[in-house]
Amino acid sequence: MDTVIVTGATSGIGLAVTRALLKRGYRVLGVGRCEKNCKTAESELEKEYPGANVRYYYGDLMQQREVKRLSETLRREIDGHCEGKLYALINNAGCARSWYATTEEGYEQQFALNHLAGFLLAHYMLPCLKKGRGLIVMTGSGSHRHMKVRWDDIMFEKRYHPLLAYKQSKLCNLLFAVALNKRFSNDGIRAYVVDPGLVKTDIGFKDTGRLVRFVWSMRRRRGAMPQVPAKTYAFLLDAEPPEGGLYYRQCKQAGYSRCVTEKDADRLFELSEHLTGVVFGKET
Numbered sequence: 001m002d003t004v005i006v007t008g009a010t011s012g013i014g015l016a017v018t019r020a021l022l023k024r025g026y027r028v029l030g031v032g033r034c035e036k037n038c039k040t041a042e043s044e045l046e047k048e049y050p051g052a053n054v055r056y057y058y059g060d061l062m063q064q065r066e067v068k069r070l071s072e073t074l075r076r077e078i079d080g081h082c083e084g085k086l087y088a089l090i091n092n093a094g095c096a097r098s099w100y101a102t103t104e105e106g107y108e109q110q111f112a113l114n115h116l117a118g119f120l121l122a123h124y125m126l127p128c129l130k131k132g133r134g135l136i137v138m139t140g141s142g143s144h145r146h147m148k149v150r151w152d153d154i155m156f157e158k159r160y161h162p163l164l165a166y167k168q169s170k171l172c173n174l175l176f177a178v179a180l181n182k183r184f185s186n187d188g189i190r191a192y193v194v195d196p197g198l199v200k201t202d203i204g205f206k207d208t209g210r211l212v213r214f215v216w217s218m219r220r221r222r223g224a225m226p227q228v229p230a231k232t233y234a235f236l237l238d239a240e241p242p243e244g245g246l247y248y249r250q251c252k253q254a255g256y257s258r259c260v261t262e263k264d265a266d267r268l269f270e271l272s273e274h275l276t277g278v279v280f281g282k283e284t
């Protein structure tokens with residue numbers, strides 16, 4: 001039974017992906033931000049899929065020390081029950097914000113959760129991914145297209161614009177995938193980004209202000225149900241996608257921004273190492 005970690009598995013797209021994977025017989029280690037939501041999701045899924053192999057772990061992935069703590073628990077679980085092999089890491093947890101807010105460690109929250117958390121979790125899980133010749137899948141967004149990385153102010157400290165900060169974090173998902181493929185494809189690791197399209201979830205209602213909530217309540221009406229993008233994750237995990245694929249929407253390769261270059265991917269990778277204090281893939 002192949003083991004998959006899904007972050008942000010308590011609601012929206014992550015919960016739908018977890019369902020799709022359990023139906024297919026994967027063992028899922030779900031990650032959520034709070035104990036209560038994790039317990040609720042776990043018990044619902046156990047009822048829906050009797051005998052399914054699902055366990056939830058909680059931690060605030062915005063905080064790097066929490067990513068480290070959680071990774072140690074996940075590593076113990078995978079070493080103890082899955083011969084140390086991880087088949088896929090799905091970096092899906094994400095957030096939107098209305099104003100500038102930082103994590104306890106001082107990082108802009110959208111950048112911290114939507115990019116840095118996935119970067120750090122992939123670093124800690126790399127030995128298991130190498131053993132499992134695994135996949136790393138990020139939940140991206142079509143909104144990355146109209147954005148460049150603000151190298152001189154990556155956390156928007158000088159002039160905060162919540163939507164641009166969100167879009168940049170989603171561009172970072174693609175740059176990270178490019179950097180991973182360059183560095184670890186010889187180890188059998190492949191990285192992809194899924195564009196879920198517009199999806200009817202509660203993302204715009206969480207820790208946001210009135211305006212964002214109002215706009216999101218209108219916008220999400222046109223969104224698909226989370227089961228729709230979940231199919232693309234299952235597609236990537238079930239079948240070996242063609243060589244060179246990176247960005248997928250509705251189970252097909254899709255076009256992405258010209259700003260996704262190897263040069264910027266390397267630059268972001270080095271910056272992310274600096275901001276997380278790790279040398280990617282090197283155990284400390």
Ligand SMILES: NC(=O)c1ccc[n+]([C@@H]2O[C@H](COP(=O)([O-])OP(=O)(O)OC[C@H]3O[C@@H](n4cnc5c(N)ncnc54)[C@H](OP(=O)(O)O)[C@@H]3O)[C@@H](O)[C@H]2O)c1
Pocket residue numbers: 007008009010011012013014031032033034037059060061062092093094095113114139140141142196197198199200201202203204206223
């Ligand atoms: N909805 C869309 O139209 C859309 C479009 C493009 C991309 N996306 C991306 O899809 C991903 C999932 O979003 P969604 O729309 O499914 O929203 P969602 O329903 O709010 O799901 C977000 C998930 O992340 C978890 N989470 C939030 N903050 C966290 C933290 N600090 N630490 C750990 N987990 C945390 C949430 O936990 P709780 O359940 O406790 O809140 C939830 O499980 C995000 O990366 C988002 O950027 C969404």
